Amino acid sequence: MSDRQVLPHADGWQVLAPGATQASEVFATQDEAIERAREIVHNSGGGELVIHGADGKVRDKRTITPGSDPHPPTG
DSSP states (O other): OOOEEEEEETTTTEEEEEEEESSEEEEEHHHHHHHHHHHHHHHHEEEEEEEEOTTTOOOOEEEEEEEEEEOOOOO
């Protein structure tokens, strides 16, 4: 599972991994950042997406389901 946050950034909106101090990507719009964060979480086995508003407060939390893994774990 892989969680991500979408937070305000000086240049727009950033996608941030838990515990990270540097954005993995920065986007002009919040919608673009949300979509990319959703893709990352989906492709990494699912998890939580936390979306912050322009004021930095949490405005939404979404559980993202895992994508199709061509090599699922066995046992």
